[in-house]
Amino acid sequence: xxxxxxxxxxxxxxxxxxxxxxxxxxxxxxxxxxxxxxxxxxxxxxxxxxxxxxxxxxxxxxxxxxxxxxxxxxxxxxxxxxxxxxxxxxxxxxxxxxxxxxxxxxxxxxxxxxxxxxxxxxxxxxxxxxxxxxxxxxxxxxxx
Numbered sequence: 001x002x003x004x005x006x007x008x009x010x011x012x013x014x015x016x017x018x019x020x021x022x023x024x025x026x027x028x029x030x031x032x033x034x035x036x037x038x039x040x041x042x043x044x045x046x047x048x049x050x051x052x053x054x055x056x057x058x059x060x061x062x063x064x065x066x067x068x069x070x071x072x073x074x075x076x077x078x079x080x081x082x083x084x085x086x087x088x089x090x091x092x093x094x095x096x097x098x099x100x101x102x103x104x105x106x107x108x109x110x111x112x113x114x115x116x117x118x119x120x121x122x123x124x125x126x127x128x129x130x131x132x133x134x135x136x137x138x139x140x141x142x143x144x
Contacts, residue, residue: 035076036120039118049068050066052066053066084107084110084113084114085111088108105131110127112132113125
């Protein structure tokens with residue numbers, strides 16, 4: 001009788017433990033999925049705002065939107081993305097007298113590589129061969 005009771009208690013405890021673990025892992029995956037969704041939204045916003053700082057389409061509104069998108073990344077992006085973002089910002093800032101298109105393209109590619117890595121884009125990219133470029137619309141900004 002004592003053995004049967006002990007077996008029942010162990011079985012019940014095991015079932016509760018399995019249910020609890022399943023719940024915990026499910027919630028963890030849900031939180032990770034929500035965070036990834038949030039990151040993706042911020043990364044999309046950032047990439048869209050890059051158009052506002054392209055040399056041929058530079059506008060004050062575009063610059064403000066880009067600054068806001070950069071600031072949002074500081075909240076949600078991992079350290080590797082923030083580091084790459086800061087290096088890119090240093091290169092493109094107005095006060096940089098030593099700007100070069102080569103450094104701009106290299107740092108922007110590095111930044112987008114880190115973002116893609118953070119999102120877990122599959123198949124994984126090769127850092128040395130990922131080169132990113134932006135397209136201008138060809139339209140001049142409206143004069144105010």
